[in-house]
Amino acid sequence: MQRTHPDVRTSFLRTNLRQIVGLTALGLAVIAVLTTLSFFHFSKKMYQVIYAQNMSSVSQLAGYFTRTFDTKIKSCFQILENAEILIEPEQQLLEDGVMEKLELVVTKTDFSDMGVVDLQGNARNVNGKAANIYDVQFVQEVLAGNRYISDTAYNKEGQPYLLLAIPMHQRGEIAGILYGRYLIEDILYDVEWETEGDCYFQIVDSQGNYITRSNSADAWADGSTDLWTELERYDYHDTTTADKIAENMHQGESGTFYCTYEDDGRYVSYQPIGINQWYVFSALPEQNITEYASSMRQISLHMLVQILLCLLAGALIPLLYIGRVYYMIRDKNTTLEVHNRMFQLVLQKTKDIPFEADLPKHEVILHSPRFEGGNYTLNLADIRPSVLFAQEKLDATCYGTYQKTYADLMRAKTGEPEIVQLRMFGEMTWFKIMLLDVYRLGADTRVVGVLENYEEQKQKDMEIERRRQQAIHLSRRSQHDFLTGLFNRETFEEWVDLYLGSEPERMQAFLILDLDHFKEINDTMGHTKGDEVLRDVADALRHQFRRDDLIARLGGDEFVILLKHLDSDAVIEKLTGALGQALRRTYTQGETSLSISASIGVARAPIDGTTFAELYPKADAALYAVKRRGKDSFQIYHPE
Template identity: 30%
Template sequence: MSTQPSSQFAQPRIDARALLGLYDPADTTDWAPIRAAQLNAGSQLAVFLFGANLVGAALVFLLLASIAPLWALASWGAVTAAVGAAITFRRLASRSRTGHTATLADVRDTVLEGIALAAVWSVPPLAFGVKADANVALGLWIVLSVLMTASAVAMAALPLATLAFLGILGASIAVMLFVLTGPLLAAAALLFTVLLMLGCFVRGKSLVVIRAGEIALAERDETVSLLLREFEENSADWLWETDAQRRIVRASPRFAHSVGLDPLAVNGMPFLQVLAGPTWEAGNFAAGLRTLADKLKGREAFRDLLLPVQVQGVERWWEIAASPRFDERGGFIGFRGVGSDVTEQRASADKINKMARFDTLTGLPNRLLINEALARAMAEADKWGSRCAFMMIDLDRFKAINDTLGHPIGDRLLGRVSERLNQLITDNETIGRLGGDEFAVVVRDATDSARVEKLAQSIIATLSKPYELDQHTLYIGASIGVATGPRDGRTAEMLIRSADLALYRSKDAGGGTFHCYEPQLHVQAEERRVLEMALRKALQNGEMHLNYQPVVAADTGELTGFEALLRWIHPEFGNISPVKFVPLAEDARLIAPIGEWVLRTACEEATRWNHPVRVAVNVSPEQLHNPAFVAVVASALAQSGLPADRLELEVTESVFMKEGTCAIQVLEKILDMGVRLSLDDFGTGYSSLGYLSRTRFSSIKIDRSFVQGASQGVPEAIAIIRAVVALAQSLGMATTAEGVETEAEHLMVQDLGCSKVQGYYFGRPLPVEEARAIVNHGQRDAAAA
């Protein structure tokens, strides 16, 4: 076991230089009040020191009166008295100036006092003692030794001044004795002086240690007093005690004040009656009071028991704890405990709880509270064998409004949406906001499915009505997915997932409608998940390849190029359609690496063609929204050696629909390389003449739907093709008709003015070897077969 003293009671380490006042140590000790204590201790014995100097001077005068001139002794005595008086007055005057704190200079300056006093007292032994006989010198040594001892006692609190005085005077006495008697007595005088100086230093250090401890204790006492005062003024805690019959005994004033009763009147009252207040007679107790009664009856210790208490008509919340008490014979004598008023804390906790469960923007329950409400609804449905429902609502066209008019308008629109939703629900439903523009409804009793569907239709109709905000008339809609529990999910998580899948179906249907969950949706979602996992490994497993579809001149049928088309053959799932895996690749953020592979592969293949025809590569909007795509194109051309004018990138109108992107800048940089640009599927989306004039397209591709419509004599389709051809010719662009499958369609698009054609009539998408053979051997007829 360690024998080291506890750090709590260990003597503090005092630096000797700091004790003497030579420097300020860089520790945690505050030396200012300690130095003030040193000066104050010196001032307390200043009068005693002055008296000792006067008595000593008188004795020296009597000893030396027979051997020294009286005028000299009188002069020395006057100087000694003057120096002693000056030191005394100086120390008494410093008491008010250094009452609580003192500087390093204040303590250091006291060494001048010690030197001055030692100087005047060194005169008798050095000026008169060396000429006296041994008896006189011995008497002088005794008187000065007594004076040194008295000074060491009186000035120990100021060790620097005391050590200076003792050292100088002791050396003077040693010189006197050495001259008169030799080295023996001189050494004795020096030894006495050293011992006296050592004792003075030790005593001075002890005084500093004591004072440091007193200061620390005072600070601790002051801190404790402040804490106790703070507790008394602000704390709501109080003590309580009952006897064996559960009646209050020795009620504290704070406890009596907490219950609003007189301290004398509350003694002897049943503890439960005091806490129950007006409900005591009716017996309508709160659950917390019933728990307390059970604990008291069972004589069980308890803690953190929360219960409501009526105090002068106001409900307060208390938290109490207690332990049973027993006498020395083991007999039960009552309870003793502590209580605390936690009304404010509970209000804060309720506020925090509300903030954690309610949306700050709309005031509706948030995702956490909706999940809790759904869990309760499912538990009730399971208990009673009924059904509950969960609706997931997604606003249509909200993002466009948020992006164009700004988030403040979007936030206010969400507030209006929440107001309309609140007007539709009853006590049977709980509505909340999941986040963004997603809302949800929990239907506790959904046994009437027609009522649930009617509510979904009402929500769509209500939210689709126009909104007036800041002189803007805004139109949005809503898509809803509905799942019914426990049929569509045995847990809240499963039911939410089912409603989410139904919502996806509503969005895919164009929005503005609702769909109920069907098991097939889960199958499709699982198929999508498995397909995504396979797609992530398709490139590295070598499962993808390119086919090339010929593009020919409309008038001569001469081959002008190929469009590279991506194909995926999975070893287990077989040939997977691009219609299925390309959108999946875009959603899963896999389109960039796949698109880069397509670009590099197509460029490398085009360099193997003897005839300098072009190769067209479809580019996803996600690729163009990345500035690094410019470097990808440049790298593909450089590594393959393909001339830039033989590469044509095909983009769709959706590239220009997303504001605030760098797609236009990316396209401009790619065009500056000499790469050609083609607009694919023109007319099928939000066709705009603006970006046609701003972007240097080399050709426009007319979608196959217009070609098929025109072949069937649809006037609108014919008019659109003619308009597109005229527009392209006026802008110096070529036109490519897609999906030409018959000779009649070929002749029709040729008559309508299309520059190039593409379709099964001229060739299906061909494997790389066949496409290479067509180019290298000029087998145009084979391509048309």
């Protein structure tokens, strides 16, 4: 056997050791370099992910706020339209009775004030204040049949509010304007978007004025200047300029940009709310992302040093540290996920249920904290009208309405919101179903909507309707006609029967009076002029007869009078003739003039009867005898 010289073996071992040490050092250096490069790549990627997740959350939260704000405004207009129903067609818009009804609505809603404006621009609110409206654009737009919502205004306390108005209709025609003032802080009450997270929001109107002022300490704009002045202060990256942002806003477009001011940066997203060219600006301070990323980078740097040290010590220790790193990264990712889903906090503030329908998969997913896991998936076949009705989950009175909404959903078509009663979470609840958006990506078609909890508003609507019916009932039970102040039919009948029963032998005259050509005045000059004529006739009747004679308006242009204690037919003829002469009048409006007169029928008590029911048909027969002869006269009833 050949023997190796010791010096050769030593040299060989040294050479191999140097090679091993060199290869190990080279390997460690390569690992260190690759690890360092991976660290910087990880830091950059982590920053991008944090930024993208935060901007995505900001945009989603801003979008949800926009839809919530729009829904709130629609709800305000719905309240105004419900309030319009309370006003009777015969009521004068500025009278006390109208103000009392509107005041009731104010107490039951979040409106701070309500009022009306007539066709002449005269206005009155529930506080009794009268004024004249000179805003021609506002009046013209509403009287043209359109809804109106103002830009920001401020009350005496400096609180910003919106003015919402709708046209009022009486007998099928626009008779004036119904308006209400709504404090912006009440509109935004349910959307507490600044209580959590790093982003902050501000809303501006079409003039660039700040509607809301952010409470965030990171906000640059304090509301002391308008948006356009603020934008001129900032330095923009890429091709963004203040003029370009203003141009996009004037065209109703959304956008994002990055800007700096005094070495401080902001990532900003702006979206139109859909009302009066208003925009919501959502801003994310760069410092918050940088601080979070720096914290993560510092942690990662510490981990890198520890890993490199562990590589020198052996293979086991790095593995232990890798396990530690895994758990640290997992915890940080959990924190990041919670942070990036902050818009879920807004969802927890409401009873609404957003949903997404995946039409190709025939699935609909409902989102609510009340579901286990936060969502619930159903097959579209399970929410068909017939299925829900059979399972007693759909009220029978809402079947047709829900059927239309379901058809729109299956056709991927948005439409007007519909109000239905569904069984949800074990109880029947009123919801407003809104199909908000449809988006398509290839063969994938999805519909996004929301089940807005309408239970509270439904109860308010039912209460308003109950009070309206109660007001109608009380009006019918009152003693006087609301327009003329004379007795109404029920009260007149009771008094006539009571009086004639106490005076069965003395002569009394029962008169029915009908105005000639009154319909022509109503049709030509309008119902306002017609109401003026009726009040003039009522005043003439009061002046023509004694205070203890009974006078009433039965309805329309029909009046009745009971003249007490008369001596003969001659006295009746004298009084009736004088009445006819007093009621011959001419009314003028512009270049149009029309005249009225009166046709009068007379029955006598006790000759022709001793009750209202007996006297009325005989006086009515005498009245129509006058009309057959040509009107403008009177006739005493005779059996022939």
